[in-house]
Amino acid sequence: MVDWTRIRSDFPALQRKINGRSVVYLDSACMALKPRQVIDAMYDYYEKYPACAGRSIHKFGEEASNAYLAARKKFADFLNASQPEECIWTRNATESLNIVASSVKIPKGSKIVTTSLEHHSGSLPFVERARRDGLTVEVIKAQADGTFDIEDWKRTIDSNTSLVSVVHSSNVTGTVAPIKEIVEIAHDCGALVMSDDAQFAPHHPLDVQAFDMDFSAVSVHKMCGPTGMGVLYGKLEHLESMNMFLYGGDTVSDVRFENGKIIPEYLPPPEKFEAGLQNYAGAIGAGAAAEYLQSIGMEEIEKHERSLLEIAIKRLLEMDHVHILGTDDITIKTGLVTFRVDSVPSAHDVATFLNDEFNVMVRSGWHCAGPFHYQMGIDPKKGTARASFYLYNNKEDVRVFLEGLTKLVEISS
Numbered sequence: 367m368v369d370w371t372r373i374r375s376d377f378p379a380l381q382r383k384i385n386g387r388s389v390v391y392l393d394s395a396c397m398a399l400k401p402r403q404v405i406d407a408m409y410d411y412y413e414k415y416p417a418c419a420g421r422s423i424h425k426f427g428e429e430a431s432n433a434y435l436a437a438r439k440k441f442a443d444f445l446n447a448s449q450p451e452e453c454i455w456t457r458n459a460t461e462s463l464n465i466v467a468s469s470v471k472i473p474k475g476s477k478i479v480t481t482s483l484e485h486h487s488g489s490l491p492f493v494e495r496a497r498r499d500g501l502t503v504e505v506i507k508a509q510a511d512g513t514f515d516i517e518d519w520k521r522t523i524d525s526n527t528s529l530v531s532v533v534h535s536s537n538v539t540g541t542v543a544p545i546k547e548i549v550e551i552a553h554d555c556g557a558l559v560m561s562d563d564a565q566f567a568p569h570h571p572l573d574v575q576a577f578d579m580d581f582s583a584v585s586v587h588k589m590c591g592p593t594g595m596g597v598l599y600g601k602l603e604h605l606e607s608m609n610m611f612l613y614g615g616d617t618v619s620d621v622r623f624e625n626g627k628i629i630p631e632y633l634p635p636p637e638k639f640e641a642g643l644q645n646y647a648g649a650i651g652a653g654a655a656a657e658y659l660q661s662i663g664m665e666e667i668e669k670h671e672r673s674l675l676e677i678a679i680k681r682l683l684e685m686d687h688v689h690i691l692g693t694d695d696i697t698i699k700t701g702l703v704t705f706r707v708d709s710v711p712s713a714h715d716v717a718t719f720l721n722d723e724f725n726v727m728v729r730s731g732w733h734c735a736g737p738f739h740y741q742m743g744i745d746p747k748k749g750t751a752r753a754s755f756y757l758y759n760n761k762e763d764v765r766v767f768l769e770g771l772t773k774l775v776e777i778s779s
Protein backbone atom coordinates (compact mmCIF):
# COMPACT_ATOMS: atom_id res chain seq x y z
CA MET A 367 0.00 0.00 0.00
CA VAL A 368 1.36 3.40 -0.95
CA ASP A 369 1.30 5.99 1.81
CA TRP A 370 -0.04 8.90 -0.25
CA THR A 371 0.19 11.29 2.70
CA ARG A 372 3.90 10.62 2.97
CA ILE A 373 4.25 11.08 -0.81
CA ARG A 374 2.63 14.49 -0.44
CA SER A 375 5.23 15.47 2.12
CA ASP A 376 7.98 14.86 -0.47
CA PHE A 377 6.82 17.99 -2.34
CA PRO A 378 8.02 21.20 -0.70
CA ALA A 379 5.73 23.41 -2.80
CA LEU A 380 2.72 21.72 -1.23
CA GLN A 381 3.83 22.75 2.24
CA ARG A 382 3.26 26.40 1.32
CA LYS A 383 0.33 28.44 2.50
CA ILE A 384 -0.83 31.41 0.44
CA ASN A 385 -3.04 33.94 2.18
CA GLY A 386 -3.24 31.51 5.08
CA ARG A 387 -4.65 28.70 2.94
CA SER A 388 -3.14 25.50 1.59
CA VAL A 389 -2.55 25.35 -2.12
CA VAL A 390 -4.45 22.99 -4.40
CA TYR A 391 -2.28 22.31 -7.39
CA LEU A 392 -4.28 20.87 -10.29
CA ASP A 393 -2.03 21.86 -13.17
CA SER A 394 0.30 18.88 -13.35
CA ALA A 395 -0.59 18.15 -16.97
CA CYS A 396 1.25 21.39 -17.72
CA MET A 397 4.03 21.18 -15.14
CA ALA A 398 4.41 18.69 -12.30
CA LEU A 399 5.69 19.68 -8.89
CA LYS A 400 9.13 18.48 -7.88
CA PRO A 401 9.84 16.11 -4.99
CA ARG A 402 12.68 16.66 -2.56
CA GLN A 403 14.48 13.62 -4.05
CA VAL A 404 14.76 15.31 -7.46
CA ILE A 405 15.72 18.67 -6.01
CA ASP A 406 18.39 17.02 -3.84
CA ALA A 407 19.88 15.07 -6.73
CA MET A 408 20.28 18.26 -8.76
CA TYR A 409 21.49 20.26 -5.79
CA ASP A 410 24.09 17.56 -5.13
CA TYR A 411 25.43 17.95 -8.65
CA TYR A 412 25.64 21.73 -8.41
CA GLU A 413 27.15 21.65 -4.95
CA LYS A 414 29.58 18.75 -5.16
CA TYR A 415 30.66 18.02 -8.73
CA PRO A 416 29.33 20.69 -11.13
CA ALA A 417 31.60 19.66 -13.98
CA CYS A 418 31.31 18.51 -17.55
CA ALA A 419 30.41 14.87 -18.08
CA GLY A 420 31.94 12.75 -20.78
CA ARG A 421 34.92 14.99 -21.52
CA SER A 422 36.80 16.14 -18.43
CA ILE A 423 38.94 13.38 -17.00
CA HIS A 424 39.43 14.97 -13.58
CA LYS A 425 37.65 13.78 -10.43
CA PHE A 426 34.67 16.12 -10.71
CA GLY A 427 34.37 15.20 -14.37
CA GLU A 428 34.42 11.52 -13.51
CA GLU A 429 31.68 11.92 -10.90
CA ALA A 430 29.57 13.96 -13.32
CA SER A 431 30.09 11.34 -16.06
CA ASN A 432 29.06 8.52 -13.75
CA ALA A 433 25.94 10.34 -12.57
CA TYR A 434 25.04 11.31 -16.14
CA LEU A 435 25.42 7.73 -17.39
CA ALA A 436 23.46 6.39 -14.42
CA ALA A 437 20.65 8.86 -15.12
CA ARG A 438 20.31 7.68 -18.71
CA LYS A 439 20.21 4.09 -17.49
CA LYS A 440 17.48 4.96 -14.94
CA PHE A 441 15.43 6.61 -17.65
CA ALA A 442 15.88 3.67 -20.02
CA ASP A 443 14.67 1.37 -17.24
CA PHE A 444 11.65 3.61 -16.69
CA LEU A 445 10.67 3.30 -20.37
CA ASN A 446 11.89 -0.28 -20.64
CA ALA A 447 14.10 0.73 -23.56
CA SER A 448 16.32 -2.15 -24.59
CA GLN A 449 19.43 -0.02 -24.04
CA PRO A 450 20.25 3.41 -22.59
CA GLU A 451 21.57 4.60 -25.97
CA GLU A 452 17.97 4.65 -27.19
CA CYS A 453 17.21 7.56 -24.85
CA ILE A 454 18.28 10.98 -26.09
CA TRP A 455 18.19 13.94 -23.71
CA THR A 456 16.29 16.86 -25.17
CA ARG A 457 14.93 20.15 -23.84
CA ASN A 458 11.31 18.97 -23.82
CA ALA A 459 8.86 16.73 -25.64
CA THR A 460 8.52 19.40 -28.33
CA GLU A 461 12.20 19.09 -29.19
CA SER A 462 11.91 15.30 -29.21
CA LEU A 463 9.04 15.54 -31.71
CA ASN A 464 10.93 18.08 -33.83
CA ILE A 465 14.03 15.89 -34.01
CA VAL A 466 12.01 13.02 -35.44
CA ALA A 467 9.95 15.24 -37.75
CA SER A 468 12.98 16.91 -39.24
CA SER A 469 15.56 14.13 -39.18
CA VAL A 470 13.86 10.86 -40.00
CA LYS A 471 14.34 9.84 -43.62
CA ILE A 472 11.04 9.91 -45.47
CA PRO A 473 10.56 8.77 -49.07
CA LYS A 474 9.53 11.48 -51.52
CA GLY A 475 5.81 11.63 -52.22
CA SER A 476 4.86 9.66 -49.13
CA LYS A 477 2.24 10.48 -46.52
CA ILE A 478 2.35 11.46 -42.86
CA VAL A 479 -0.69 10.61 -40.75
CA THR A 480 -1.65 12.54 -37.63
CA THR A 481 -4.85 13.48 -35.76
CA SER A 482 -7.04 16.43 -34.89
CA LEU A 483 -6.40 15.76 -31.19
CA GLU A 484 -2.66 16.41 -31.25
CA HIS A 485 -0.96 18.99 -29.13
CA HIS A 486 0.52 21.55 -31.54
CA SER A 487 3.93 20.05 -30.78
CA GLY A 488 2.74 16.71 -32.12
CA SER A 489 1.33 18.04 -35.37
CA LEU A 490 3.15 21.20 -36.43
CA PRO A 491 6.67 19.72 -36.76
CA PHE A 492 5.18 17.13 -39.13
CA VAL A 493 3.06 19.65 -41.01
CA GLU A 494 6.20 21.73 -41.56
CA ARG A 495 8.28 18.73 -42.62
CA ALA A 496 5.60 17.89 -45.15
CA ARG A 497 5.58 21.46 -46.41
CA ARG A 498 9.38 21.40 -46.69
CA ASP A 499 9.52 18.14 -48.65
CA GLY A 500 6.23 18.25 -50.54
CA LEU A 501 4.70 15.38 -48.56
CA THR A 502 1.02 14.84 -47.82
CA VAL A 503 -0.42 15.06 -44.31
CA GLU A 504 -3.65 13.24 -43.63
CA VAL A 505 -5.46 14.08 -40.41
CA ILE A 506 -7.62 11.52 -38.63
CA LYS A 507 -10.49 13.22 -36.88
CA ALA A 508 -10.89 12.31 -33.24
CA GLN A 509 -14.46 11.59 -32.18
CA ALA A 510 -16.20 14.15 -30.00
CA ASP A 511 -15.42 12.13 -26.88
CA GLY A 512 -11.70 12.18 -27.71
CA THR A 513 -11.51 8.55 -28.75
CA PHE A 514 -10.71 7.21 -32.20
CA ASP A 515 -12.52 4.84 -34.51
CA ILE A 516 -9.90 2.20 -35.24
CA GLU A 517 -11.43 1.77 -38.72
CA ASP A 518 -10.28 5.33 -39.51
CA TRP A 519 -6.70 4.29 -38.82
CA LYS A 520 -7.06 1.20 -41.01
CA ARG A 521 -8.52 3.30 -43.81
CA THR A 522 -6.00 6.13 -43.59
CA ILE A 523 -2.69 4.36 -43.05
CA ASP A 524 -1.64 2.71 -46.28
CA SER A 525 1.47 1.49 -48.02
CA ASN A 526 2.30 5.09 -48.99
CA THR A 527 2.39 6.16 -45.33
CA SER A 528 5.88 6.71 -44.00
CA LEU A 529 5.18 8.15 -40.55
CA VAL A 530 2.38 8.37 -38.01
CA SER A 531 2.39 10.96 -35.23
CA VAL A 532 -0.15 10.25 -32.53
CA VAL A 533 -0.81 11.59 -29.07
CA HIS A 534 -0.85 8.57 -26.75
CA SER A 535 -2.79 10.42 -24.08
CA SER A 536 -4.51 13.69 -24.88
CA ASN A 537 -3.74 16.74 -22.78
CA VAL A 538 -7.29 17.96 -23.53
CA THR A 539 -9.62 14.99 -23.23
CA GLY A 540 -7.23 12.77 -21.29
CA THR A 541 -8.22 9.90 -23.58
CA VAL A 542 -5.66 7.19 -24.12
CA ALA A 543 -5.23 6.16 -27.76
CA PRO A 544 -5.15 2.46 -28.72
CA ILE A 545 -1.45 2.73 -29.44
CA LYS A 546 -0.79 -0.98 -29.77
CA GLU A 547 -3.35 -1.36 -32.54
CA ILE A 548 -2.18 1.83 -34.24
CA VAL A 549 1.43 0.61 -34.17
CA GLU A 550 0.37 -2.74 -35.61
CA ILE A 551 -1.60 -1.11 -38.43
CA ALA A 552 1.31 1.23 -39.18
CA HIS A 553 3.93 -1.49 -39.12
CA ASP A 554 1.85 -3.71 -41.39
CA CYS A 555 2.05 -0.86 -43.92
CA GLY A 556 5.75 -0.22 -43.31
CA ALA A 557 5.20 3.09 -41.51
CA LEU A 558 6.98 4.31 -38.38
CA VAL A 559 5.10 5.54 -35.31
CA MET A 560 5.98 8.60 -33.27
CA SER A 561 4.08 8.37 -30.00
CA ASP A 562 3.63 11.63 -28.11
CA ASP A 563 3.95 10.39 -24.54
CA ALA A 564 4.16 13.79 -22.87
CA GLN A 565 0.96 13.02 -20.97
CA PHE A 566 1.12 9.24 -20.93
CA ALA A 567 4.58 8.69 -19.46
CA PRO A 568 3.98 10.58 -16.19
CA HIS A 569 0.74 8.78 -15.39
CA HIS A 570 0.76 5.23 -16.75
CA PRO A 571 3.24 2.38 -17.08
CA LEU A 572 5.02 3.00 -20.37
CA ASP A 573 6.82 0.04 -21.91
CA VAL A 574 8.16 1.14 -25.28
CA GLN A 575 9.09 -2.43 -26.20
CA ALA A 576 5.70 -3.89 -25.34
CA PHE A 577 4.05 -1.16 -27.43
CA ASP A 578 6.68 -1.72 -30.14
CA MET A 579 6.98 2.04 -30.54
CA ASP A 580 9.48 3.40 -33.01
CA PHE A 581 9.74 6.74 -31.21
CA SER A 582 8.36 8.20 -28.03
CA ALA A 583 8.52 11.83 -26.88
CA VAL A 584 8.60 12.38 -23.14
CA SER A 585 8.30 15.58 -21.18
CA VAL A 586 10.42 15.24 -18.04
CA HIS A 587 9.02 18.36 -16.40
CA LYS A 588 5.57 16.75 -16.41
CA MET A 589 6.88 13.73 -14.50
CA CYS A 590 8.31 15.44 -11.43
CA GLY A 591 11.61 16.17 -13.17
CA PRO A 592 13.35 19.46 -13.84
CA THR A 593 12.20 22.06 -16.34
CA GLY A 594 13.98 22.22 -19.68
CA MET A 595 14.31 18.45 -19.90
CA GLY A 596 12.74 15.93 -22.24
CA VAL A 597 13.61 12.58 -23.69
CA LEU A 598 13.40 11.17 -27.16
CA TYR A 599 13.19 7.41 -27.18
CA GLY A 600 13.93 5.79 -30.52
CA LYS A 601 14.69 2.24 -31.58
CA LEU A 602 18.43 2.21 -32.09
CA GLU A 603 18.19 1.20 -35.76
CA HIS A 604 16.03 4.29 -36.46
CA LEU A 605 18.25 6.65 -34.49
CA GLU A 606 21.25 5.30 -36.37
CA SER A 607 19.70 5.84 -39.78
CA MET A 608 18.30 9.32 -39.07
CA ASN A 609 19.95 12.53 -40.16
CA MET A 610 21.52 14.61 -37.45
CA PHE A 611 19.63 17.52 -35.92
CA LEU A 612 22.43 19.69 -34.52
CA TYR A 613 26.10 19.52 -35.35
CA GLY A 614 29.08 20.39 -33.19
CA GLY A 615 31.09 19.43 -30.14
CA ASP A 616 30.56 16.01 -28.59
CA THR A 617 28.88 14.58 -31.68
CA VAL A 618 32.11 13.48 -33.32
CA SER A 619 34.61 10.66 -33.05
CA ASP A 620 37.10 12.48 -35.26
CA VAL A 621 37.41 15.70 -37.22
CA ARG A 622 40.30 15.66 -39.65
CA PHE A 623 41.83 18.45 -41.63
CA GLU A 624 42.90 17.13 -45.01
CA ASN A 625 43.72 18.98 -48.20
CA GLY A 626 42.24 22.17 -46.81
CA LYS A 627 38.97 20.46 -45.90
CA ILE A 628 37.38 19.73 -42.52
CA ILE A 629 36.18 16.11 -42.49
CA PRO A 630 34.02 14.96 -39.55
CA GLU A 631 33.21 11.46 -38.42
CA TYR A 632 30.14 11.35 -36.25
CA LEU A 633 29.41 9.27 -33.18
CA PRO A 634 26.48 6.86 -32.95
CA PRO A 635 23.40 7.66 -30.83
CA PRO A 636 22.91 9.05 -28.26
CA GLU A 637 25.87 11.45 -28.76
CA LYS A 638 24.86 11.97 -32.39
CA PHE A 639 21.82 13.88 -31.11
CA GLU A 640 23.38 15.60 -28.12
CA ALA A 641 25.56 18.35 -29.52
CA GLY A 642 27.36 20.64 -27.12
CA LEU A 643 27.64 20.72 -23.39
CA GLN A 644 24.51 19.17 -21.92
CA ASN A 645 22.12 19.95 -19.10
CA TYR A 646 23.84 17.53 -16.71
CA ALA A 647 21.91 18.68 -13.65
CA GLY A 648 18.73 18.28 -15.67
CA ALA A 649 19.60 14.77 -16.78
CA ILE A 650 20.53 13.79 -13.23
CA GLY A 651 17.22 15.24 -12.05
CA ALA A 652 15.41 13.35 -14.81
CA GLY A 653 17.00 10.10 -13.68
CA ALA A 654 16.00 10.85 -10.09
CA ALA A 655 12.43 11.59 -11.20
CA ALA A 656 12.20 8.31 -13.12
CA GLU A 657 13.56 6.44 -10.12
CA TYR A 658 11.18 8.24 -7.76
CA LEU A 659 8.08 7.40 -9.81
CA GLN A 660 9.21 3.82 -10.28
CA SER A 661 9.77 3.40 -6.56
CA ILE A 662 6.07 4.22 -6.05
CA GLY A 663 4.89 2.21 -9.05
CA MET A 664 3.21 3.55 -12.16
CA GLU A 665 0.21 1.22 -11.78
CA GLU A 666 -0.35 2.61 -8.29
CA ILE A 667 -0.05 6.18 -9.54
CA GLU A 668 -2.52 5.50 -12.35
CA LYS A 669 -5.01 3.97 -9.88
CA HIS A 670 -4.63 6.82 -7.41
CA GLU A 671 -5.24 9.49 -10.04
CA ARG A 672 -8.25 7.68 -11.45
CA SER A 673 -9.78 7.43 -7.98
CA LEU A 674 -9.56 11.23 -7.69
CA LEU A 675 -10.78 11.74 -11.24
CA GLU A 676 -13.79 9.54 -10.54
CA ILE A 677 -14.89 11.73 -7.64
CA ALA A 678 -14.38 14.91 -9.67
CA ILE A 679 -16.19 13.68 -12.78
CA LYS A 680 -19.12 12.26 -10.84
CA ARG A 681 -19.83 15.69 -9.35
CA LEU A 682 -19.05 17.68 -12.51
CA LEU A 683 -21.63 15.63 -14.38
CA GLU A 684 -24.26 16.66 -11.84
CA MET A 685 -23.46 20.35 -12.03
CA ASP A 686 -25.55 22.71 -14.11
CA HIS A 687 -23.64 24.87 -16.61
CA VAL A 688 -20.56 22.60 -16.52
CA HIS A 689 -19.70 20.65 -19.65
CA ILE A 690 -16.90 18.12 -19.79
CA LEU A 691 -14.88 18.06 -22.98
CA GLY A 692 -14.38 14.48 -24.12
CA THR A 693 -15.37 11.27 -22.47
CA ASP A 694 -16.28 10.86 -18.80
CA ASP A 695 -15.22 7.21 -18.85
CA ILE A 696 -12.32 7.19 -16.40
CA THR A 697 -11.11 3.76 -17.48
CA ILE A 698 -9.79 5.19 -20.73
CA LYS A 699 -8.54 8.47 -19.32
CA THR A 700 -5.43 9.91 -17.80
CA GLY A 701 -6.14 11.78 -14.56
CA LEU A 702 -7.40 15.03 -16.00
CA VAL A 703 -10.70 16.65 -16.83
CA THR A 704 -11.26 19.57 -19.19
CA PHE A 705 -14.50 21.50 -18.98
CA ARG A 706 -16.42 24.63 -19.83
CA VAL A 707 -18.72 26.63 -17.58
CA ASP A 708 -21.32 28.13 -19.88
CA SER A 709 -22.35 30.84 -17.40
CA VAL A 710 -18.80 32.25 -17.35
CA PRO A 711 -17.54 34.04 -20.47
CA SER A 712 -14.06 32.60 -20.62
CA ALA A 713 -12.08 29.74 -19.12
CA HIS A 714 -9.58 32.29 -17.84
CA ASP A 715 -12.33 33.69 -15.62
CA VAL A 716 -12.89 30.20 -14.23
CA ALA A 717 -9.19 29.75 -13.49
CA THR A 718 -8.89 33.24 -12.03
CA PHE A 719 -11.84 32.74 -9.67
CA LEU A 720 -10.60 29.36 -8.42
CA ASN A 721 -7.12 30.76 -7.95
CA ASP A 722 -8.15 33.99 -6.25
CA GLU A 723 -10.83 32.61 -3.99
CA PHE A 724 -9.68 29.04 -3.26
CA ASN A 725 -5.94 28.78 -4.10
CA VAL A 726 -6.99 26.17 -6.65
CA MET A 727 -4.63 26.23 -9.60
CA VAL A 728 -6.08 24.93 -12.84
CA ARG A 729 -5.11 25.57 -16.42
CA SER A 730 -7.18 27.61 -18.84
CA GLY A 731 -6.83 28.29 -22.54
CA TRP A 732 -6.71 26.13 -25.62
CA HIS A 733 -4.02 23.81 -24.22
CA CYS A 734 -2.01 24.07 -27.45
CA ALA A 735 -4.75 22.04 -29.11
CA GLY A 736 -6.37 24.55 -31.47
CA PRO A 737 -7.63 22.01 -34.03
CA PHE A 738 -9.63 19.99 -31.49
CA HIS A 739 -11.19 23.13 -29.99
CA TYR A 740 -12.19 24.29 -33.48
CA GLN A 741 -13.51 20.81 -34.27
CA MET A 742 -15.69 20.98 -31.16
CA GLY A 743 -16.92 24.48 -32.01
CA ILE A 744 -15.24 26.04 -28.97
CA ASP A 745 -13.81 29.49 -29.43
CA PRO A 746 -10.12 28.93 -28.60
CA LYS A 747 -9.92 32.48 -27.20
CA LYS A 748 -12.53 31.58 -24.58
CA GLY A 749 -10.95 28.18 -24.22
CA THR A 750 -11.56 25.48 -21.67
CA ALA A 751 -10.43 24.90 -18.10
CA ARG A 752 -8.49 21.80 -17.12
CA ALA A 753 -7.97 20.20 -13.73
CA SER A 754 -5.24 17.58 -13.74
CA PHE A 755 -4.38 15.24 -10.91
CA TYR A 756 -1.14 13.63 -9.93
CA LEU A 757 0.31 11.42 -7.26
CA TYR A 758 0.49 14.20 -4.68
CA ASN A 759 -3.17 15.23 -4.94
CA ASN A 760 -5.72 13.95 -2.47
CA LYS A 761 -9.47 13.89 -1.91
CA GLU A 762 -9.32 17.19 -0.06
CA ASP A 763 -7.89 18.82 -3.20
CA VAL A 764 -10.82 17.49 -5.20
CA ARG A 765 -13.26 18.64 -2.54
CA VAL A 766 -11.89 22.20 -2.53
CA PHE A 767 -11.86 22.31 -6.33
CA LEU A 768 -15.50 21.20 -6.48
CA GLU A 769 -16.48 23.61 -3.73
CA GLY A 770 -14.89 26.46 -5.67
CA LEU A 771 -16.54 25.50 -8.91
CA THR A 772 -19.93 25.09 -7.24
CA LYS A 773 -19.59 28.59 -5.81
CA LEU A 774 -18.63 30.00 -9.20
CA VAL A 775 -21.62 28.38 -10.89
CA GLU A 776 -23.88 29.72 -8.13
CA ILE A 777 -22.74 33.32 -8.51
CA SER A 778 -22.51 33.29 -12.30
CA SER A 779 -25.87 31.80 -13.16
Ligand SMILES: Cc1ncc(COP(=O)(O)O)c(C=O)c1O
Pocket residue numbers: 395396457458459460461485487488533535536537562564565584585586596
Ligand atom coordinates in the same frame (compact mmCIF):
# COMPACT_ATOMS: atom_id res chain seq x y z
C1 LIG B 1 0.27 15.94 -25.32
C2 LIG B 1 1.42 16.90 -25.25
N1 LIG B 1 2.38 16.83 -26.18
C3 LIG B 1 3.44 17.65 -26.17
C4 LIG B 1 3.58 18.60 -25.21
C5 LIG B 1 4.77 19.49 -25.22
O1 LIG B 1 5.58 19.16 -24.14
P1 LIG B 1 6.85 20.02 -23.75
O2 LIG B 1 6.38 21.19 -23.01
O3 LIG B 1 7.68 19.10 -22.90
O4 LIG B 1 7.53 20.37 -25.00
C6 LIG B 1 2.61 18.73 -24.22
C7 LIG B 1 2.70 19.78 -23.20
O5 LIG B 1 1.74 20.19 -22.60
C8 LIG B 1 1.51 17.84 -24.23
O6 LIG B 1 0.56 17.92 -23.31
